[in-house]
Amino acid sequence: MNNKPRFTRKDTPPPMRFQVRDGRILQAIHAHDGLLARRQIKQLFWPKASAQAMERRLMLLFHAGYLNMPDADQRRVHAIPEPVVWLGWRGILFIASQSGLEIEPPGKVNENQLRKLEIQLRKQGLRWQRTPRWSQLEHDVAVNDFRLSVERAVQKWPSLTLEQWLPEGEFLANMDTITVSRGGRRRRKGVRPDGLFVLVDHMRQIRNSPAKARFLLELDNSTHPLNRFGRDKALPGWAYIRSHAYRRRFGFNSGRWLVVCKSKARLANLKERTEKVLGKQASVFLFTTLDQTEPGHVLNEAIWLRAGSSEPLPLVNNIGAGR
DSSP states (O other), X not given: OOOSOTTSOOSSOOOOOOOHHHHHHHHHHHHTTTXXXXXXXXXXXXXXSOHHHHHHHHHHHHHTTSEEOOOHHHHHHSOOOSOEEEEOHHHXXXXXXXXXXXXXXXXXXXXXXXXXXXXXXXXXXXOOOOSOOGGGHHHHHHHHHHHHHHHHHHHTOTTEEEEEEEEHHHHHHTOEEXXXXXXXXXXXXXXXXXXXXXXXXXXXXXXXXXXXXEEEEEEOOSOSOHHHHIIIIIHHHHHHHHSHHHHHHHSSSOOEEEEEESSHHHHHHHHHHHHHHHGGGGGXXXXXXXXXXXXXXXXXXXXXXXXXXXXEEOSGGGTTTTO
């Protein structure tokens, strides 16, 4: 009789044949900054099947070392709002192989060997999130919810293409630092959006109109003090879009910040702080609430409030603005 807890790996993994879908699951986790909630995986790969079918497959990948799940100690110590998975050592080696990297696998699966593997990967430019950022777990899952909504919305819109999505991890690994001036004082500030994505409107391309829009994401989880949002988020965010660092990285000095809030009250407060600090320049910030960012609304419905205005607007119809 096996008395081990459910999320303890078996000494001898059950037999499994690696499938194409398994590879796609690992690639999706890696693309979404190394972490997905299990319900998000179901949405992507088992939308019509039972949860049990997904769970059986994920457990096989877990016992084989492709996936990690919270163990008993992690569940006891950290506040984990819902079941999540991230890449195990075999999972990140699969990603490395798909990227054409030759990485020596660990001789034994222990902490020392896994650290060496992480260093090998980093030296070759591949980031492995070995464990979730526990203090930001709810935030990181919500960022992926927003991203999945955008991806699903684009799939239903024939004239749109999601050209690029850079997750926060890309900015953490290679952070841009800018100079921010306020009240005659200058300070250096690193900028790391929760993501950056680029939409292309092909109908606007046909009309020879500006067709590409860059959006930087700030998913606000109501933990940042209101009186510091203007100084630490709005002012550096505006300066970043105008900076040489931004132009060097993306080739343009155009973009808009999307601030997604938990509540209307929080939205109103952050919008007011942004307007106070930036004045007319605040128009590069658009605000909405998380409950409005479903796939059927996030791009084409007037759910976004531009700083400096009280009239809500959609993202897609406004795609050529702000260039």
